[in-house]
């Protein structure tokens with residue numbers, strides 16, 4: 001019996017940001033394998049390249065060198081259209097800065113994600129999703145625009161948007177960064193629940209050791225590399 | 230959903246939306262007003278020509294339809310025409326330019342009245358003194374004239390003796406022999422108008438006149454009126470095309486600028502959409518929809534503005550210009566603004582569609 005194919009396989013990944021003459025090496029040779037159904041916490045100091053790694057895994061940025069295989073596909077070999085399809089069908093992204101569309105209400109932000117994925121108004125997800133929104137404590141704030149939501153509320157709306165299409169891979173960049181203990185716990189339990197019930201693979205960046213404890217395994221990053229302390 | 234976003238974007242920057250739509254509207258108005266003025270002024274000329282009550286028009290040899298400056302028909306031709314069969318009334322006029330596109334018409338009030346059924350005086354009455362002038366209502370409105378007022382043209386002072394309803398040949402009349410003498414055309418006429426005993430005799434009468442005056446231009450009024458059209462005014466069509474061209478360029482520039490700033494300021498939002506998996510086509514489609522809305526709202530505004538320009542023209546310069554509303558041209562104007570706008574949205578849309586997703590999100 002052969003090992004099932006891992007969902008993510010990163011080999012010797014490097015990323016250099018170029019801004020004019022200045023070059024910043026954000027990733028300097030990352031190796032990482034993630035099995036399907038894993039819940040992984042990524043920790044590390046600020047600037048160690050955690051968000052950059054997520055951007056590349058989510059197909060938002062391209063690697064400078066190295067290989068990234070997601071769901072059996074080498075990202076570097078994909079066309080723009082195929083990369084767009086991965087973002088749309090495979091990945092749910094929670095941004096460190098939430099990145100909600102400012103002109104749309106919270107509800108429309110979430111529906112936009114459904115619309116883009118071609119999954120508007122699926123009745124079987126509707127009840128589950130309403131429950132989830134109540135659980136996240138934003139059910140009553142859905143008609144507000146991001147501007148009139150607190151940072152924590154925006155963050156929870158962003159989480160709802162990331163999971164609404166049941167992506168196989170959830171990339172959550174500090175999903176509890178702006179939440180109090182109580183709400184952090186809600187979000188972390190929700191992620192663990194998704195992971196356990198539907199087998200979604202979850203990668204979560206966090207600075208908080210208590211949050212990291214929810215994961216199956218903790219990956220440490222420093223200076224653009226994964227370290228084994 | 231995309232429509233919601235488009236609508237919210239337009240609402241969010243409503244000042245820019247209103248200004249862009251207004252600018253598109255102004256160029257639509259430019260086209261429609263020009264067309265409305267051309268059609269209206271020509272239509273008004275036709276109506277006034279018909280309003281003279283004549284069936285046949287005699288013009289001197291080798292003259293053009295528009296632009297009357299000479300009076301080379303000897304008066305004896307008029308007496309001759311009067312004696313032809315079927316001719317009920319014949320009257321001669323002299324038309325003399327008085328600056329700009331304006332002219333004055335000298336009439337023989339007695340025969341002219343018999344032909345046209347007579348002026349309807351709103352105020353005042355017929356000529357009594359050699360310095361009397363009759364104006365129509367539009368002319369009076371434009372130049373703020375009332376009965377008894379002094380009015381100067383051709384280096385002379387005249388007195389307004391009557392204000393009449395518009396629609397009979399011209400707007401400004403003085404007695405025929407006075408204008409003949411003043412313009413050194415004593416004993417000569419610019420045109421001869423003929424009214425028949427029965428319009429059924431038109432063919433026969435025309436034939437007789439043609440035979441008697443072989444070098445002259447003889448028209449039935451219907452023929453003459455059909456010649457007063459946009460096609461027969463030299464340069465007018467070209468002028469309309471030039472204005473359409475300018476409109477396309479203006480629409481292009483306005484929408485280019487508007488969409489360009491919209492794309493720049495929405496860099497982040499476009500990045501978010503792409504991060505969610507939106508295709509370049511979807512992003513482009515969003516901007517195209519926004520542009521189409523701007524163009525259509527602008528066109529609607531432009532059409533409304535033409536009612537404003539028509540009001541202003543009828544209020545202030547009804548003597549010189551007539552503007553009509555030409556709904557036939559609304560789709561053309563809409564097309565012109567759409568073409569200009571979509572061309573303007575092309576580059577910004579392309580820029581947005583191929584924007585790198587994460588670069589956009591890093592944009593603060």
Ligand SMILES: Nc1ncnc2c1ncn2[C@@H]1O[C@H](COP(=O)(O)OP(=O)(O)OP(=O)(O)O)[C@@H](O)[C@H]1O
Nearest residue numbers: 017019024026045046047048049050051052053591
């Ligand atoms: N768009 C960019 N252009 C240039 N340099 C960048 C860009 N994004 C990140 N960097 C640089 O790359 C390095 C890694 O940044 P990254 O955002 O991945 O760190 P991080 O681990 O997520 O940090 P934090 O915990 O503060 O979010 C940093 O030195 C950062 O300054």
Ligand SMILES: [Mg+2]
Nearest residue numbers: 050051052096
């Ligand atoms: Mg980060």
